[in-house]
Amino acid sequence: MENENFETLAIRTQTERTQFDEHSTPLYLTSSFIFEDAEDMRASFAEEKSKNLYSRFSNPNVTEFTDKIVKMEGAEAGYAFATGMAAIYSTFATLLNAGDHIVSCQSVFGSTHTLFTKYFPKWNIETTYFKAEDSENVENYIRPNTKILYLETPTNPAIEILDLEYFGKIAKKHNLIFIVDNCFATPYLQQPIKYGADLVVHSATKLIDGQGRVLGGVAVGREDLIREIYLFARNTGPAMSPFNAWVLSKSLETLAIRVERHCENALKVAEFLENHPNVELVKYPFLKSHPSYEIAKKQMKLGGNVVAFEIKGGIEGGRNFLDKIKMCSLSANLGDTRTIVTHPASTTHSKLSDEERNEVGITAGLVRCSVGLENVDDIIADLKQALG
16 A cells, blocks of 8 residues: 555555455454365465465454554564453463563563463463663663563553663663563554564554454564464464454554544543642653653653542542542443543452552552543543542
């Protein structure tokens, strides 16, 4: 396609039209595909020709969705998965061997943390965490057997910002595979590959879908690495469903315009919260008070849709806030059209000790707000009454 503008790629990247000359890509709800003759079948399975064989391997809807993300992220290739965690697990399981070592930012999604601390040690794969504020010392954590440098930015739920350019140079210097979870930013706001990332992973369930409907994940990046990930996934079966791919591909057509409004609303919410007497601290990348504001401005187009803030009154203050919410949703998802608030200390991270919560940036009164697309005055009014 000649035109390389983001919005045009998102809308005009499509599968070939069928004999019916449809304008919008149809659903390909089929488990398998047929062959003309023995030679066609042999050549297809030998990968001498590019052809869909079986929907666990590839499917036209999944290919269209993946191709869009590949173009949006400036990647060489990609593979789509049933969920974001399937993308993360399959990526690591493909690339790591027993005895390998991961260096990761400490503030990572809870299920990723569980992989690193509960499951990978069973296969003699160790992870060393570094804190975002200790980024300048990250080279101290690299060992001879370190294979992967991994991070999220912005992080979940503490909304820390890590300097992609800096980490890209560290990974190159030490010959590490640099993997970035770009879920909070989306390819519209940030393209980690420009800064040296080898692979980018997403939970498509979040802003990419944007309407809380379907699950999905995707990994894109270097062609040689994606080839190995594809072979692993082809044999282990975490494939994205064609229906979900069709939904997500349509979602990408409006990603730019949706994310623009999400960010516009989120900045106004963050500014309101920063001036509220019952709020001790607000973390939002495009607030000048954010400790990494300059880095955020350098690598992100806008600040994203997630605002973290500390309510006075600790755990009870957080629970009381949730009980008073009227319009906003209490849910574990984010990146939805609907504004969602969560209080990690009394819910998702309630089983951790205070010390363990603080280690991953979850303080007693921390609230994560995924700002939606409602009228921003209505979002603020609900937060205001709940804060008292």
